[in-house]
Amino acid sequence: MSTLSELAIAVEAGKRNDAKALTLGLLDDGMQPLDIVEQGLVPGMSAIGEKFKNNEVFVPEMLIAARAMKECMGILEPLLAQAGIKPKYTAVIGTVQGDLHDIGKNLVAMMLKGANFGIVDLGTNVPPEKFVAAIKEHDAHLVCLSALLTTTMPAMKSTVQAVREAGLTSVKIMVGGAPVTQDYSDEIGADGYSPDAASAVDLATKLADSI
Amino acid sequence: MPIPNLTIIGESINDSVPSTHKFFEANDIAGLKNLAIAQDVGGAGYIDVNVGSRTGEFLAEMVRQVQSVTAKPLAIDTPDPAMSEAGLRAYDSARAGGKMPILNSISELRMEMFELYRIMPFMPILLASERMENGAGQPNHTAEEVYQTALRMVRAAAKHGIPVDQCIIDPAISPIGADTDGRFHCLMGAIRLIHGDSELKGVHMSVGLSNFSVMIPPKRPDGSPSKSPLESAFLTMAVPMGMDFVIGSVKRKYQLLEPDHPAMVCLDDCLKLEGFDVIMRVQEYYTN
Structure with a gap:
């Protein structure tokens, strides 16, 4: 057996x-x-x-x-x-507007799936309003934002603002990508920063459990 | 023995390198200048300067500080047009023996950066991994898409008075350890197409080479390094097809490898494989 x-x-x-x-x-x-x-x-x-x-x-x-x-x-x-069983938590993930990098985002999505998160992968170059719409549509617990360029980090900030302004107060926002730091995450009001895909799972679990 | 006709753009002064990030955070300018000196002495042809998301003013100051300790030309490394302008304005070509800087990089998503050529002539790195289509940025996933983008970029450069032999095409290299969707095939195909086009005769090519091996362990079981042989194997394939620049490390000691070197055999095999078989072949290389 x-x-x-x-x-x-x-x-x-x-x-x-x-x-x-x-x-x-x-x-x-x-x-x-x-x-x-x-x-x-x-x-x-x-x-x-x-x-x-x-x-x-x-x-x-x-x-x-x-x-x-x-x-x-x-x-x-x-x-x-x-049997009508869904994953306990759902995460929306994407690379922010203006940024076409996908390797890091794909790794995080894959590891979150591995922890049995429901994943809604919006791909790359995702405008803030698309993140907001997906969070609403899928009743997401988490949203994960990736940026690989210093020039697209401001799009991360505007996405955080758009999510907050849409009144989605319970959704937790995670950020990551080579130029992104914990300081930047704090500055733009995200809920957490992760330096790699495996740590992202720990962070996602911690944030989702805290809701 | 160093690879003939290969120019290394020293990569160390980059905010996304963790050890360098600490220098930036501590505002340790002397530490950053030492990186420039070490790369100059180590054989870099250019010194890359990437200050992350700091201000244009800061980048300009870094350009001046780095040039105060090296006569090597610089590669001003930012996708931000305003920061690029600040860096170019601060650059002293006389200090670099009259050599113009490299501007890293222009893509179809930021064509306005060509206008900076009027401020200070430069060798542009033309990023060919993304394209503008119907007003939206798209990633290039095939060799033909990369090549066509490169061709359009070189033509756009010419319109701004930048000759083909002053352009450096970056066909974009991806981590071979995460390559489950044919990116290495795409890269080698694009290099071949670019090299084979007579309109692009004389054009230079470059990749950010450390990115190739970033996701694999540093050593093989016998204690020998795993990353630099793979990078050298890539160069052994790409240099004969016109790859004459790399953004990389002077410590790596890139060299041309014999065909039976394990790293060469690995990359040869990778070109014959698809999907997950590529990363499993890379895994076999670094675990045996």
Whole structure:
């Protein structure tokens, strides 16, 4: 009988075929899809995230683990949807207006998915009003803003302002990107700054739990 | 042995480098000037100056301070037109032996920066990874898109009196450790197209080379470095196709590699692979 810990280890190691087989095995054994996500997949991604923060693994290992998780979710998501189960938290993510960089934003989106956040990825060059509309439409708990240019950091500020002015007081705003700092995050009134994708998961969880 | 005809734009004075950021935060101008000296002595052809989101006034002062300790020309590195203007106005070409600065960078999303040429002639880095289409910025994802953007940018430069052999095209290099969507293929294809176009004969090419290896571990299991051989392997492929500048580190000791070097074999393989197989091949390189 396959076990949740075996699944977590397979996800962490990025062994997607093993992970999928274990997921199917657990379903066959009568395990609930949500339990498989929360007790198998998420711990696997959490373990790889910890190792990343400790410089024991690097971005390729995180990406390969995330692919394994994604493929398992491909099996589980229809079942979760059927049962009307949604992720506990939803995050809207995008690169701010005028900025076309996507690698960092994609990494954060992927790691948040790995922590079982519902993700609404708006892509790059996203105007403030589009962030606001997506937060409303998806009833998001979090919004994650990325900027890679000093010239587009002001768009981060105007997005924070637009979210606040729209009266979306409960949504938490996270910022990141190479030129962005904690000081800048404080200055523009964001709720948090994260220097990398693995730390972003911790921050997102902390912020969402505080709502 | 250094790579012949490859000019290094020393990357150290950049606010997004954590160790340099500390100098900026502490307003340690002497520390920043020491970075300029070390890169000058280390063989940089140009010294990059990127002060992050500080003021144009500050950038101008940094240009003066850096030029006070080096006769190498500078690369003024900001996407902000007003800051670029301040940096260019402060630049003393006589101090650099008459050499004009590099302006890093102009893209189709900020074409007004060409107007600065009237203030101080420069070699523009033309960013070809993004384009303006129907009034909106778009990322380029194919070699043909990058090449077409480069061609339009060089033509736009010519309209401002900047000859082709004064232009530096940046086809944009992405981290190979996160390359699951064919960006390395796109880059090499774009370099080949740019190099093969007679209209672009004499044009220079550059990439921000450290970005290539940024997401992989620094060492292989035997303790040998993992990053600089991959960067050298890229140069071994790209220099013969006209890549004659890099924004990079003078400490890396870039060199041309033999075809059987593990980093060369790795990149050769990457060009034959797609999707996640690329990063898994890179992983195999640094874990074996």
